[in-house]
Amino acid sequence: MEVRPLLGILMRWPGRVATQLAFESLGFSIHKEWQDRVIRFCGEQQAGVLNRYWDEVALETMQSLGKGNSDQRRFVVEPTYRSAFLDDLFAARDFVEPGFPNPPLVKSMFDRFKKFWFDAEFRAREAEVFGRLRMAEAGQFGIEPVGEFVQKSDVIPFVERYCSALAFERHRGRWRRKATCGLIFEVGIELGGNRFRLKPPLKFRIYHKDDVEYVFETEGVAVLDRLVPGVAQYFPGENATEYILGVKAQIELFSTIACSLTELE
Numbered sequence: 001m002e003v004r005p006l007l008g009i010l011m012r013w014p015g016r017v018a019t020q021l022a023f024e025s026l027g028f029s030i031h032k033e034w035q036d037r038v039i040r041f042c043g044e045q046q047a048g049v050l051n052r053y054w055d056e057v058a059l060e061t062m063q064s065l066g067k068g069n070s071d072q073r074r075f076v077v078e079p080t081y082r083s084a085f086l087d088d089l090f091a092a093r094d095f096v097e098p099g100f101p102n103p104p105l106v107k108s109m110f111d112r113f114k115k116f117w118f119d120a121e122f123r124a125r126e127a128e129v130f131g132r133l134r135m136a137e138a139g140q141f142g143i144e145p146v147g148e149f150v151q152k153s154d155v156i157p158f159v160e161r162y163c164s165a166l167a168f169e170r171h172r173g174r175w176r177r178k179a180t181c182g183l184i185f186e187v188g189i190e191l192g193g194n195r196f197r198l199k200p201p202l203k204f205r206i207y208h209k210d211d212v213e214y215v216f217e218t219e220g221v222a223v224l225d226r227l228v229p230g231v232a233q234y235f236p237g238e239n240a241t242e243y244i245l246g247v248k249a250q251i252e253l254f255s256t257i258a259c260s261l262t263e264l265e
Contacts, residue, residue: 031230
């Protein structure tokens with residue numbers, strides 16, 4: 001069966017670890033602190049299982065164009081790579097509970113999620129830790145938003161700055177980078193609905209110039225968090241400084257993914 005051009009390239013993505021290391025080389029580290037905290041909670045003996053779980057989810061997410069749920073083993077776009085490891089975890093799972101229909105496939109991660117949900121003291125400690133980390137990293141990058149920053153549209157100058165620095169060119173309200181392999185990477189902003197900044201308004205698209213209807217497309221941080229777990233900790237920010245750090249982190253990670261795919265040429 002003929003493989004569509006986009007998928008043919010996504011199948012060769014070098015994976016979560018290589019992408020994460022490249023992202024960290026730019027100075028980002030909050031996702032890694034989240035991973036380390038999960039491992040400490042679950043126990044070091046679970047590190048191998050957790051890292052393989054994250055790796056396999058990332059591969060399935062990439063090859064299903066972000067349109068799937070590895071924990072439920074359901075995909076709108078069936079990935080060419082389907083993880084036997086995740087299939088086995090799903091088949092052995094015996095810890096589904098009412099009110100939590102979509103737990104992660106590793107029980108200790110589910111236990112941590114429930115503790116975060118029900119234990120206000122634990123949740124507050126985690127929020128404090130990541131708030132400090134976000135502010136420290138924002139300072140490292142010299143992020144100092146000026147003036148009011150309450151509406152989605154206020155993010156536009158920052159997106160322009162970060163995208164332009166990464167060779168994304170403005171095109172019809174989006175920022176675009178073309179690769180010689182035929183892939184096109186786009187960053188957009190969702191300005192519809194509530195105009196206030198309740199969530200990160202960024203949208204990301206990857207498609208091939210010869211097959212523009214077949215698209216890897218995602219809005220916000222959820223899919224990126226499956227490619228590099230812990231990236232969701234860049235949101236929500238408690239203030240404009242943290243919010244802009246999250247915007248920068250998303251754009252830089254998307255650019256890192258773009259580089260990891262175009263370096264395959």
